[in-house]
Amino acid sequence: MGHGKLKRFSENETFSCLLQPDSSEVLEREPGENTGFSHCPLKLKDHPVKGHWNELMFHGRNCPVVLELGCGKGEYTVDLAERNPDMNYIGVDIKGARMWKGAKYASENHLDNAAFLRTRIEFVEAFFAPGEVSEIWLTFSDPQMKSENSRLTSPMFLERYRRFLRPGGVIHLKTDSTFLHEYTKAVCSANGLKVLASTSDLYSLADEAGRKSLHSSEYSSVCGDSAVDALFEVQTFYEKNFLKQGFKINYIAFTIDREGDFVYPDFDAASWRAAEAPRFLPGHQF
Numbered sequence: 001m002g003h004g005k006l007k008r009f010s011e012n013e014t015f016s017c018l019l020q021p022d023s024s025e026v027l028e029r030e031p032g033e034n035t036g037f038s039h040c041p042l043k044l045k046d047h048p049v050k051g052h053w054n055e056l057m058f059h060g061r062n063c064p065v066v067l068e069l070g071c072g073k074g075e076y077t078v079d080l081a082e083r084n085p086d087m088n089y090i091g092v093d094i095k096g097a098r099m100w101k102g103a104k105y106a107s108e109n110h111l112d113n114a115a116f117l118r119t120r121i122e123f124v125e126a127f128f129a130p131g132e133v134s135e136i137w138l139t140f141s142d143p144q145m146k147s148e149n150s151r152l153t154s155p156m157f158l159e160r161y162r163r164f165l166r167p168g169g170v171i172h173l174k175t176d177s178t179f180l181h182e183y184t185k186a187v188c189s190a191n192g193l194k195v196l197a198s199t200s201d202l203y204s205l206a207d208e209a210g211r212k213s214l215h216s217s218e219y220s221s222v223c224g225d226s227a228v229d230a231l232f233e234v235q236t237f238y239e240k241n242f243l244k245q246g247f248k249i250n251y252i253a254f255t256i257d258r259e260g261d262f263v264y265p266d267f268d269a270a271s272w273r274a275a276e277a278p279r280f281l282p283g284h285q286f
Contacts (some may be wrong), residue, residue, distance in 0.1 A: 018118065
């Protein structure tokens with residue numbers, strides 16, 4: 001491991017806005033089972049912060065909580081937090097060396113409504129109580145073309161989100177991947193989920209007329225007027241890179257209020273996979 005990463009891991013320990021629980025704090029083994037991880041069924045247990053984020057991590061600020069899952073360097077979480085001081089934002093990722101950038105910025109700039117959680121997204125329900133989260137952002141998630149249950153908009157993940165997302169809470173997906181966007185649309189259709197906004201070319205709506213149409217739509221009434229401008233003005237490292245390469249940015253916002261199990265869609269993954277153009281990410285630290 002490089003010296004730079006070691007330094008960042010060490011500095012992460014000093015950030016009060018960054019929670020880095022050990023896996024043993026949220027995983028428990030079934031009684032009497034083999035103790036080896038490869039043979040032992042695992043289940044989640046609640047972390048002490050569950051249901052107490054505003055109290056423990058946001059200094060008693062009683063504000064709506066918004067998650068960014070797979071936050072990377074945390075620039076989206078930080079930018080949203082700066083724009084919306086009346087909301088609390090939490091970036092979630094497993095990569096501590098990447099998250100260091102956002103946590104360091106939030107700490108040095110006394111950004112009291114931004115926090116970070118270093119954990120696997122598969123464990124996220126151990127950290128949030130029913131109704132504790134108002135919105136979820138999925139920004140440039142890995143489309144996981146060959147593993148449906150690994151897609152962050154799959155029925156399996158929607159079931160996880162439903163356990164802590166408030167009724168009427170919104171999930172935002174912003175992605176360069178047409179594959180993931182079309183898959184998510186198929187999931188919404190198969191489950192009768194309400195879609196507030198959907199486009200395969202987000203920045204075609206960036207002009208005055210496009211923004212006006214969003215401001216006058218149900219999307220704005222649910223997410224707020226500030227969310228419209230943030231769609232175009234807040235960008236991740238990956239988004240900027242893909243825009244430079246000429247890729248269009250897909251976006252969909254939807255709710256997951258539904259009774260009963262989520263169902264899997266009839267989705268032609270092979271065709272959409274074949275249509276996906278390759279991406280190039282220039283050399284960077286992570």
